[in-house]
Amino acid sequence: MVGAGTGAGAGVRVEDLTWRPFGRSRPVLDHLDLEIGAGERVLLAGPSGSGKSTLLRAVAGLLLTADSGELSGEVAVGGTAPQGIPGSVGLVLQDPGAGVVASAIGRDVAFGLENVQVPAAEMPPRVHAVLDEVGLTMPADSSPATLSGGESQRLALAGALVMEPSVLLLDEPTAMLDAATAAGVRAVVAEVVARRGLTLVVVEHRLDGWLDLVDRLVVLDASGSVVADGETRRVLADHGQSLAAQGIWVPGVPDPEPLSIPLHPAPGAAAGRVADGRVVASASDVRVEHTTRRLGEPSRATLAVDGAGLDARAGRSVALVGPSGAGKSSLMSALGGLVAPTGGAVELALPLTPAEAGDRGSARDRLVPPHEWASTDLARVVAWVPQRAATSIVGRTVRDDVLTTPLALRQDRESAERRADALLAALGLSHLADVDPRQLSGGEQRRLAMASAIAHGPALVLADEPTVGQDRLTWAAVSGVLAAARDEGAAVVVTTHDPGVVDDADSVVRLEAPTQPPPAPEPERRPLLARVGPLALLAA
Secondary structure, eight states: OTTOOOSSOOOEEEEEEEEEETTOSSOSEEEEEEEEOTTOEEEEEOSTTSSHHHHHHHHTTOOOOTTTEEEEEEEEETTBOGGGSTTSEEEEOSOGGGGOOSSSHHHHHHHHHHHTTOOGGGHHHHHHHHHHHTTOOSOTTOOGGGOOHHHHHHHHHHHHHTTOOSEEEEESTTTTSOHHHHHHHHHHHHHHHHHHTOEEEEEOSBOGGGTTTOSEEEEEOTTSOEEEEEEHHHHHHHHHHHHHHHTOBOTTSOOOOOOOOOOOOOTTOSTTSSOTTSEEEEEEEEEEEEEEOOTTSOOEEEEEEEEEEEEEETTOEEEEEOSTTSSHHHHHHHHTTSSOOSEEEEEEOGGGSOHHHHHTTOTTTSOOOGGGSOHHHHHHHEEEEOSSGGGGOOOSSHHHHHHHHHHHTTOOHHHHHHHHHHHHHHTTOGGGTTSOGGGSOHHHHHHHHHHHHHTTOOSEEEEESTTTTOOHHHHHHHHHHHHHHHHTTOEEEEEOOOHHHHHHSSEEEEOOOOOOOOOOOOOOOOOHHHHHSHHHHHHO
8 A cells, every 4th residue: 555554553662762852951751661562552641741742753753853852762663763654653633623734524534645645546435434434424525623522533533544554642532522522532442443453552641531441551750751561450559649649640549629829919900800709701692603615615604602601700710511512612712702703792891891992982881892802902801721722822931921911911020920930830830931832741831821821810711621631730730720810800711521620610501512504505516717707707
């Protein structure tokens, strides 16, 4: 098969692997040795920042040394460097949306085949077969934007499997999914791995869902070295308490409590302007649609939220829950003014309304919806912690990133720096203050996004899955920072599948996926030139 792996399991050997990104004094992986047998199924665990994702990238042949760091040691898959056999290793990332490259799911799956010049005639049957294998039954020309979280993860899995790899690497593949959807994805993985005889390596913080699907547990410590390795339940029995103390979510160990974190007051903060318990932001009967467009085709509208509402109150927290694809992120985006609702109303409290809006003489009769505010006014009041933390990075260093909004709002520098340093310390990022934030792990980037979002003391904190990718210790820190923001007067809204976050919330709002309207009849298709070219003008 041209440009593809063997399709059968292969062994993995990692020998004396060390990786130190430029700008960091300590390596992420430190003289690591690991051997995985062909067809073995391995669960890889460790605290946040221990190098788990980096190790997967190394096995996939994706660690780049020219402009990003220093690499030494050897990695082999089936006795050969992974770069030497394109498609031999399939890597599925935690955020499937980050890897989408095409406007149709079939084209997205075919992208890897195109890159290795698989003959065009071979592509359609392989694409359709793998879509069926992972349980995606919608038409191949469906837009990835219309998929639920679980379907998006299956699409990413299909993109890896179509290359017929011998090794499948999964980086927290169910972290952003609800329990039922996550179980469905794990079932698909188990079936595919068994049918194809693949070697499997799964990175996961929360171990319990994978224990029955793997043969072996390998644990890294904070320095990027192997500290435990063996049969899964034996490792947990022998080392469970010590692993929990390092931050591993060991099944049966009670969940941690949020840390108590005192924050230095932010000068001129919006938090506290609305009296405790009063409404900071409200959404009433909100409807949100997402529209996708393709050249030469009618636009397609997907209903993300239909008739949803909530009140976010000062000094209180709300957990937005519901299955993947229920519209939680879309509702929160509308609440924070990031998207304009197509129906219903979103309002922020009058004390937070920009002065120029009040000068219009309409503020007391009609609160200006947040999507109409100037970006500076919105940034002063609303903090957004996105699922994809990397998209929010703007600073050259971690500390610069946290200070960006306070200084842009002309807050006192000395006070802003004290608050920034306190946030970095609370979230375990002080030792990375001078590092390029793009070199952080996924969990570290999410904690940075949290620190940067609340550094200026916003009145409304919107956090989209804030505890994803966190170990036990960093989970307690993130939860503690959210509680601290609430205690200084902010209204806090979080989307989450995390039972611990739900338990800590003052109220819970549940969303269900809206019923999609029937598709509009498609107009007669004519060539694009027949509609916009010179002949079309002559015929008009």
